[in-house]
Amino acid sequence: MYMTVEETANYLSMPIEQVKRYIAEKKIRAIFDGEDYYVNSAQFETHMQQVEEIKRQIDEWRNTPIPDDIDVKDED
Numbered sequence: 268m269y270m271t272v273e274e275t276a277n278y279l280s281m282p283i284e285q286v287k288r289y290i291a292e293k294k295i296r297a298i299f300d301g302e303d304y305y306v307n308s309a310q311f312e313t314h315m316q317q318v319e320e321i322k323r324q325i326d327e328w329r330n331t332p333i334p335d336d337i338d339v340k341d342e343d
Contacts (some may be wrong), residue, residue: 269298269305278311 272290276283289295290304297304 268308270308271304272297272304275306275308278308 270278272286273283275295276286279286284293286306287304290297291304295306296308296310299305
C-alpha cells in the first residue's frame, strides 16, 4: 500500500516539509509518478515497532527502583 507525502507525514507525526526533505535526501524511499511522490507504508512497519519497543524499554528503566548501595558505611 502506498501513501501520499501528506499521509506519510501524519503517520509519522512530522511536518510535511520534513518528509519531503527526507525524500530528497533519500532517507525515505519514494516513487515519483510524474506528479506526486508515493511512499510504501510497509517500510515503516519495522521502524514503528522498534520505536514502540524502545519506548517500552525506557518506561521499564524509569520504573526500576534504584538498588541500595551495599558499600554505604554508617558513620554514627
